[in-house]
Amino acid sequence: MSIIKTLNISKRFGEVQAVDNLSFEVQPGEIFGLLGPNGAGKTTSIRMILDIFKPDEGEIRILGGPMTDEKKNRIGYLPEERGLYQEIPLERCLIFLAALKGLDEDLAASKLKDYMEHFDLYQYRDKKVKELSKGMQQKAQLITTLVHDPELIIIDEPFTSLDPVNTEMVKELLQSKRDEGKAIIMSTHQMNQVEELCDRILLIDHGHRVLYGTLQEIQGKFASRDILVTPLNELPQTIEGVQEIKKLNGRFRLTLEEHTKPNLILRNLINSGVELTEFEVAVPPLNEIFIKVVKEKAGGVND
Numbered sequence: 001m002s003i004i005k006t007l008n009i010s011k012r013f014g015e016v017q018a019v020d021n022l023s024f025e026v027q028p029g030e031i032f033g034l035l036g037p038n039g040a041g042k043t044t045s046i047r048m049i050l051d052i053f054k055p056d057e058g059e060i061r062i063l064g065g066p067m068t069d070e071k072k073n074r075i076g077y078l079p080e081e082r083g084l085y086q087e088i089p090l091e092r093c094l095i096f097l098a099a100l101k102g103l104d105e106d107l108a109a110s111k112l113k114d115y116m117e118h119f120d121l122y123q124y125r126d127k128k129v130k131e132l133s134k135g136m137q138q139k140a141q142l143i144t145t146l147v148h149d150p151e152l153i154i155i156d157e158p159f160t161s162l163d164p165v166n167t168e169m170v171k172e173l174l175q176s177k178r179d180e181g182k183a184i185i186m187s188t189h190q191m192n193q194v195e196e197l198c199d200r201i202l203l204i205d206h207g208h209r210v211l212y213g214t215l216q217e218i219q220g221k222f223a224s225r226d227i228l229v230t231p232l233n234e235l236p237q238t239i240e241g242v243q244e245i246k247k248l249n250g251r252f253r254l255t256l257e258e259h260t261k262p263n264l265i266l267r268n269l270i271n272s273g274v275e276l277t278e279f280e281v282a283v284p285p286l287n288e289i290f291i292k293v294v295k296e297k298a299g300g301v302n303d
Contacts, residue, residue, distance in 0.1 A: 001028075002025040002027055003026050003028050003151065004049060004060070004183065004185070005025045006022060006023055008021050008059075009021075009022050009023070009048060009055040009059070010022070011041075011207075017206070019045055019055075019204075021057075022209055023209070026152075026183050028182070029181045030178060030200060031198050031199055032183070032184065032185050032199065032200055033186055033187075033198035033200070034185050034202055035187070035188075035194065035201055035203045035204070036203055036205055039206075040204045040205050042187050042204065043080070043156070043187075045204070046156065046187065049154070050075070050154070051072075073150075076148065076152070077153075077154045077155075078153075079156055080156040082137065084137060084140060084141060087128060087130065089126050089128055090124055090125050090126070090127055090128075094143060095108045098111070098112065098147045115146070116143065118169075119139040119140075133161075135162055135163060135166060137161075142155075146173075151182060152182070152185075153174075153183070153184045153185070154187075155184065155185070155186050155187070157187065157188050157189070158188065159193060171193070174197060186198065191287035194215075194286055195285065200214050201213070201214075201286075203290065205293070208297075210297060215286065219286070220283070222288075223284070225258075226254060227253070227279065227281060227282060228251055228279075228281075228282050229251065229252050229269070229276055230250060230251045231274050231275065231276055232276070235269075235274060239254065239265065239272070241256060241268060242260075
């Protein structure tokens with residue numbers, strides 16, 4: 001059963017069509033990337049999923065049916081606009097927010113202690129939230145999202161203000177939640193994190209679905225006819241089936257002739273006595289695909 005299923009949902013604000021006929025599904029045990037440029041309709045889509053906005057058209061099924069108050073306690077949401085109470089001590093703030101998700105105080109205190117120790121925040125539990133750094137507040141906000149063990153986790157820009165060590169810690173935590181069978185929607189502009197974490201992605205632009213599928217499917221759609229190789233010895237000046245050879249910092253990019261298969265090139269290289277430590281079909285990074293697709297849509301080019 002899908003954790004989320006949207007069927008042709010649309011939402012308009014005055015003259016602005018924020019979301020237009022959008023359909024997608026999110027499965028348990030996956031990290032789902034919700035991507036798009038600013039103003040694409042990502043936040044509006046999330047707010048409709050959370051029942052903050054009602055769609056003008058279409059249907060949203062959450063955890064098997066319509067949203068209910070009971071289901072809201074099975075969801076963890078990290079919004080881009082943070083919502084911690086600044087004037088009270090950290091631990092008191094986190095216990096209060098956990099109580100709003102249905103945890104009693106003793107259980108919340110126990111679970112929060114574990115999380116705060118994990119994120120190196122326990123020694124700051126008596127400090128007012130406003131006295132904490134932005135990175136500490138970001139970790140605290142993430143704790144409030146996860147402490148009640150939600151089945152559905154929605155996180156908007158989860159790596160904001162985090163240093164590399166804490167970024168890695170958060171990534172490992174999200175991967176562990178996915179492995180537990182949680183469904184995670186991650187909205188971010190950090191394409192490198194999407195490539196590393198997301199099982200499937202949805203790219204929307206002006207409220208429309210532009211790309212949808214696994215990272216491999218999407219990169220395959222935009223793959224060039226190039227091969228990347230790293231040889232241990234000299235490459236031949238000409239290789240049968242190769243149109244052009246470019247040197248790239250110790251690697252070589254081979255542009256294939258039309259209808260030439262990569263395995264033919266590999267066989268030709270081996271037969272020529274070339275020893276390789278790398279041989280792979282070149283696929284564009286997600287950031288490059290993102291820019292290409294958004295620019296094409298802006299120019300009125302259909303995919």
